[in-house]
Amino acid sequence: MYQDFESELNWAIRHMPRTRAAVDALPGLQGVRLACNMHLDLKMAPLVAGLLDKGAEIFLTTCNPTTVQDDVVAWLERRGAVAYAWRDMSDNDWSESFDRALAWGPTHLCEMGADLTSRLHQSINGPHIKAGLEATGSGISCLEGITPRYPIFNWDDLPVKEGLHNRHMVGLTAWHTFFQTTHLTLHEKCVLVIGYGLVGQGVASAAKAYGGQVIVAETDPARVLQARYDGWEAVDLATAVSRADVIATATGARNVLSSAHLERVKDGVFILNVGHVAEEIDVGFLRGLSHSEPMPFVNAYQLADKTLYLLANGSMFNLTAGYGDSLNAFDVTLAVMAAGIGHITGVGEQQPAGLYLLPSSVWLPAL
Numbered sequence: 001m002y003q004d005f006e007s008e009l010n011w012a013i014r015h016m017p018r019t020r021a022a023v024d025a026l027p028g029l030q031g032v033r034l035a036c037n038m039h040l041d042l043k044m045a046p047l048v049a050g051l052l053d054k055g056a057e058i059f060l061t062t063c064n065p066t067t068v069q070d071d072v073v074a075w076l077e078r079r080g081a082v083a084y085a086w087r088d089m090s091d092n093d094w095s096e097s098f099d100r101a102l103a104w105g106p107t108h109l110c111e112m113g114a115d116l117t118s119r120l121h122q123s124i125n126g127p128h129i130k131a132g133l134e135a136t137g138s139g140i141s142c143l144e145g146i147t148p149r150y151p152i153f154n155w156d157d158l159p160v161k162e163g164l165h166n167r168h169m170v171g172l173t174a175w176h177t178f179f180q181t182t183h184l185t186l187h188e189k190c191v192l193v194i195g196y197g198l199v200g201q202g203v204a205s206a207a208k209a210y211g212g213q214v215i216v217a218e219t220d221p222a223r224v225l226q227a228r229y230d231g232w233e234a235v236d237l238a239t240a241v242s243r244a245d246v247i248a249t250a251t252g253a254r255n256v257l258s259s260a261h262l263e264r265v266k267d268g269v270f271i272l273n274v275g276h277v278a279e280e281i282d283v284g285f286l287r288g289l290s291h292s293e294p295m296p297f298v299n300a301y302q303l304a305d306k307t308l309y310l311l312a313n314g315s316m317f318n319l320t321a322g323y324g325d326s327l328n329a330f331d332v333t334l335a336v337m338a339a340g341i342g343h344i345t346g347v348g349e350q351q352p353a354g355l356y357l358l359p360s361s362v363w364l365p366a367l
């Protein structure tokens with residue numbers, strides 16, 4: 001008989017052998033105080049539990065309150081982690097979580113989105129961090145505007161992260177979640193993908209697999225060309241927005257789908273975001289309109305005589321309304337992350353302050 005969360009967790013551990021092996025290969029982590037700002041879902045639990053077993057002390061915050069699974073956080077707290085994170089926590093509480101994590105006195109940071117690093121660099125005070133690890137494109141963009149006070153290792157740009165997770169899993173799981181949430185496939189629908197980075201590329205090709213007729217809007221001329229060579233119609237967002245039945249943002253930038261765009265969409269359009277921040281869409285504008293929730297994770301907004309369906313309030317759709325990556329695919333990601341933690345708590349912390357790509361000698365053995 002199905003037995004609840006512990007059963008799911010054991011299932012995850014069973015299907016993440018690379019992560020287990022990478023954690024087993026770490027030395028003892030006694031003395032390491034690791035603040036982790038990340039998606040707190042089931043798939044993270046095997047790694048965090050493994051690090052605790054290795055002797056690390058851990059403070060958990062979330063990079064996105066809409067993706068927190070409270071039972072996972074509670075389980076990790078019982079295992080010894082300190083946490084200040086819960087699903088849909090307010091912006092004030094979320095902001096406070098970063099202050100609490102820094103006040104806890106971490107020696108190392110492991111982040112998805114660089115919130116702790118940004119907060120730390122806004123003040124001359126704060127804990128002495130020996131080294132950090134950053135996993136996301138949005139976090140790396142943010143770090144490029146900072147002069148780091150310690151070595152930070154980027155593993156978003158590794159081919160094994162971008163090329164697998166970003167390129168293949170986000171699109172697949174986003175449309176799988178679309179299907180589960182709306183009970184619709186994309187057949188006969190015009191799907192507008194905004195942003196043609198690796199995430200957008202995967203979103204476009206998976207949309208086709210789910211039956212969609214894909215068009216792509218992108219601001220970088222090189223990526224516009226790439227989209228055309230991949231066989232998509234590259235369009236101007238301002239004019240094409242009124243053609244789409246489904247719109248997916250995948251840029252990592254803010255206000256990409258502005259109120260002016262939203263005024264021009266079709267009646268019955270579905271809008272979702274898979275980029276790091278919900279503000280890729282002007283959700284503030286939509287919230288000012290009258291709305292209802294016809295299905296879980298589907299909000300229907302009335303704009304004059306049109307209905308717009310915003311999925312998961314604009315937050316990362318595949319993670320908020322769905323499970324995100326498959327366990328086997330995320331196993332690769334987490335194994336690299338575990339190896340990265342070994343690096344930042346070992347020789348990596350001896351590097352001069354700066355932003356580095358995680359060396360291949362660190363992550364290749366984890367594959």
Ligand SMILES: NC(=O)c1ccc[n+]([C@@H]2O[C@H](COP(=O)([O-])OP(=O)(O)OC[C@H]3O[C@@H](n4cnc5c(N)ncnc54)[C@H](O)[C@@H]3O)[C@@H](O)[C@H]2O)c1
Nearest residue numbers: 138195196197198199218219220250251252253274275276
């Ligand atoms: N949902 C998930 O599970 C998941 C997983 C990995 C990454 N992400 C997020 O997805 C986002 C995209 O990741 P990526 O690796 O493809 O990034 P990327 O930077 O390689 O690609 C983003 C693309 O968006 C384009 N862009 C920016 N502003 C635009 C605009 N106004 N209109 C059209 N195009 C615009 C850029 O030119 C770029 O080509 C990031 O925020 C990343 O953090 C989400």
